Amino acid sequence: MAHSNKGISICQHKYCLDLIKEFGLMGCKPSSTPMDDSMHLHQDSSEPLNDPLSYRRLVGRLIYLTSTRPDIVFATQQLSQFMLAPTQTHLQSALRVIHYLKGYPGKAKKQSTISRSSTEAEYRALAFATCEFQWLSFLLADLRIPFTKCPVLYCDSQSALYIVANPVFHERTKLLEIDCHVVREKLLTGLMHLLPVSSSHQLADIFTKALSPRLFHLNLSKLELLDIFKPPTCEGLNEEEPKASRIVKTTTSAQFYNNT
Structure with a gap:
């Protein structure tokens, strides 16, 4: 929980990092989305897990994390359907969510979101x-x-x-x-x-289906999630801006002060 003049932000940053560390993925390569949009999970015939309890524990912790992470709601809901007899395919899909969390461990829920679609x-x-x-x-x-x-x-x-x-x-x-x-x-x-x-x-699709990286991050930007652990940048300076545009801004500011 973090306090500021704008209000209170609630997040599970430490819980998320502990989850990544527990499964030995602190050094893994982050994934851009929590679920592959080309994969449809089902009760397949791949090798069953020797220890299904580990899968259930992982999904259970992901369910708890969804209280402040609406961006993983759909992936977690899909994974929770295979708690009875999980396979290697289901485990790999669950670990992909961890890979996604590795790249985005500090988002916080700014407002309640309800998804209803039928x-x-x-x-x-x-x-x-x-x-x-x-x-x-x-x-x-x-x-x-x-x-x-x-x-x-x-x-x-x-x-x-x-x-x-x-x-x-x-x-x-x-x-x-x-x-x-x-x-x-x-x-x-x-x-x-x-x-x-x-x-x-389709802004609600992030709660109902797996999306491509472009559509996923487009919809994610509409949720107004705030990463309170992201280091601040200089006001008015965008790191993704071309250097030429920065020079133009600097020159324009200098001319303004010279004119005044």
């Missing part, structure tokens, strides 16, 4: 937005304001988009039948356009 929740939100579109269209018609463009409704769930496009209902969506009729009917009448959201704008 086909039903996404589709009901889509149906609600459709009804709002319909109400707005009636209101504008009463005010004699014509539509110039068809409104666009974005949906961040591929499953929900599939339900709209497919009129065949199945067991998982039987309770959504009324909402399905509403959204599909309004879409066919041209009330709106329904488009997917690009992966680069």
Whole structure:
């Protein structure tokens, strides 16, 4: 815990370092992401672990660490599904999380984050937005304001988009039948356009899937995590800036003082 004029920051920096040290990875090469986006964990046929307790202990400690590290929530959730009979593949994936923590041991949680994503929740939100579109269209018609463009409704769930496009209902969506009729009917009448959201704008994906390094760090930057152990830099001086731009700034400042 660290106190400052801006408030209190809570982190598990020492706990994270102890975890890395316990598994002998203090000198390991850091990983840019906690999970490989090309790997889908499942109950494979690789060699089972001789000591599954070590895997369970590691995952248990990672679960405790997620209270201040939302960036490892998805990877930890995936690993916790194989506590009964972990294999070497699962262990290597768990150790990758440690490699990631080695590069980022001091992030702190600035605000609470809740992740909720399901086909039903996404589709009901889509149906609600459709009804709002319909109400707005009636209101504008009463005010004699014509539509110039068809409104666009974005949906961040591929499953929900599939339900709209497919009129065949199945067991998982039987309770959504009324909402399905509403959204599909309004879409066919041209009330709106329904488009997917690009992966680069899916900020909640960091909690629901393994991402490539570029998308992972893009989403991570939106969580407003603060590394209170990162050494401060000189104000106004960016280490990644080209030297030429630094010279321009220095010259500009000198000219300003000379002019004044």
